[in-house]
Amino acid sequence: MPVPVYRVLEEDGSVVGEVPALSDERLLAIYRAMVTARAYDEQVFRLQRQGRVPLHVPATGEEAVGVGMVAALEKDDWLFTYYRTSAAWFMRGVDVGEVLDEQLGNKESLFRGVDFGASYGSKKYRIFPHISAIATHLPVAVGYGMGASFAGQKTVVAVTFGDGATSRGDFHEAMNFAGLFKAPVVFVCQNDQWAISVPYGRQTAAESIALRAAGYGFEGMSVDGNDVLAVYDAVKHAAEKARSGDGPTLVECITYRLGPHSTSDDPAKYRDPAEVEAWAAKEPIGRFRKFLVSKGLLTAERSRGIDSEVMELVKQRSRERMEVGNALPEEIFSQVYSKVPWHLEEELERVRKKQEEG
Ligand SMILES: Cc1ncc(C[n+]2csc(CCOP(=O)(O)OP(=O)(O)O)c2C)c(N)n1
Numbered sequence: 001m002p003v004p005v006y007r008v009l010e011e012d013g014s015v016v017g018e019v020p021a022l023s024d025e026r027l028l029a030i031y032r033a034m035v036t037a038r039a040y041d042e043q044v045f046r047l048q049r050q051g052r053v054p055l056h057v058p059a060t061g062e063e064a065v066g067v068g069m070v071a072a073l074e075k076d077d078w079l080f081t082y083y084r085t086s087a088a089w090f091m092r093g094v095d096v097g098e099v100l101d102e103q104l105g106n107k108e109s110l111f112r113g114v115d116f117g118a119s120y121g122s123k124k125y126r127i128f129p130h131i132s133a134i135a136t137h138l139p140v141a142v143g144y145g146m147g148a149s150f151a152g153q154k155t156v157v158a159v160t161f162g163d164g165a166t167s168r169g170d171f172h173e174a175m176n177f178a179g180l181f182k183a184p185v186v187f188v189c190q191n192d193q194w195a196i197s198v199p200y201g202r203q204t205a206a207e208s209i210a211l212r213a214a215g216y217g218f219e220g221m222s223v224d225g226n227d228v229l230a231v232y233d234a235v236k237h238a239a240e241k242a243r244s245g246d247g248p249t250l251v252e253c254i255t256y257r258l259g260p261h262s263t264s265d266d267p268a269k270y271r272d273p274a275e276v277e278a279w280a281a282k283e284p285i286g287r288f289r290k291f292l293v294s295k296g297l298l299t300a301e302r303s304r305g306i307d308s309e310v311m312e313l314v315k316q317r318s319r320e321r322m323e324v325g326n327a328l329p330e331e332i333f334s335q336v337y338s339k340v341p342w343h344l345e346e347e348l349e350r351v352r353k354k355q356e357e358g
Contacts, residue, residue: 164195
């Protein structure tokens with residue numbers, strides 16, 4: 001059964017659907033958040049290659065998912081994002097410096113360098129602190145949503161995850177509970193076609209991820225995940241439903257991971273460069289820029305200006321945050337057990353020795 005893919009903007013930026021009613025200011029904020037996410041990726045990639053951060057998980061080409069999603073939510077709604085939805089954090093208003101603290105493993109960071117800097121969370125911005133264990137945050141997101149609705153709150157929970165995550169039990173358990181309890185949850189699948197080296201077609205026999213929602217008794221929809229306005233529309237519809245007590249929705253955003261899985265990966269070993277090239281032509285920022293230019297909200301010159309302002313800010317923040325100083329390696333061992341077990345004591349000893357050796 002072919003699943004229609006919802007789209008507002010064509011790949012060349014022309015309008016094929018109904019443009020959502022967003023102010024000019026809001027449209028430009030959406031653009032800036034996507035540019036910030038792209039600049040952040042570029043900069044952290046450089047920092048990783050300089051040996052200043054241990055690992056980076058870039059989201060280049062996938063910026064429209066997180067940005068469109070957050071633009072469609074209220075600021076009190078909770079985000080249960082994962083490592084490749086950094087764009088959502090910037091749309092929520094998080095400063096680049098705060099995310100850099102996690103990447104650098106700074107002493108002022110939440111995770112203190114545990115989880116290699118790929119994680120982020122903030123109570124202030126209502127972003128659940130995920131870890132990189134795939135799909136483990138999905139049942140937690142549903143539980144949070146159920147709790148909020150039991151308490152009579154109007155909070156919506158949006159949870160993001162990759163296509164690979166849908167092959168884990170947590171996804172199915174979360175979907176089942178959400179459907180049964182009509183939890184106010186928007187499941188946003190960032191289907192970027194690859195789970196490290198495993199392509200979508202080797203992940204599942206299901207033609208679409210959106211179709212799976214029917215098996216749990218709720219609506220699923222497929223949208224062009226490189227079209228920020230389509231993502232916005234779909235999440236807005238899903239969030240309104242959730243807020244009025246009509247339960248969850250699964251929004252499958254079809255996008256593409258243009259970069260490597262992480263800085264430890266070489267995608268040239270498992271995928272055809274022609275495939276990457278074809279998707280690069282559909283990437284979300286250029287498409288949205290063309291739309292804004294056609295609306296008279298942006299010129300080529302102003303867009304170059306935004307690019308350089310944003311990159312300058314990202315570089316300034318990395319200079320500032322590199323001054324803060326790293327968390328102590330001991331903290332990795334002190335945050336789980338009240339009494340550190342012997343095998344971790346031994347590891348800690350080895351870390352201390354290494355530090356002494358310089
Ligand atoms: C439970 C678990 N199993 C395996 C891994 C190793 N791993 C890290 S990322 C990844 C692929 C995830 O793919 P997907 O869910 O599609 O998200 P993407 O990375 O493409 O955004 C895997 C298998 C993990 N982090 N957690």
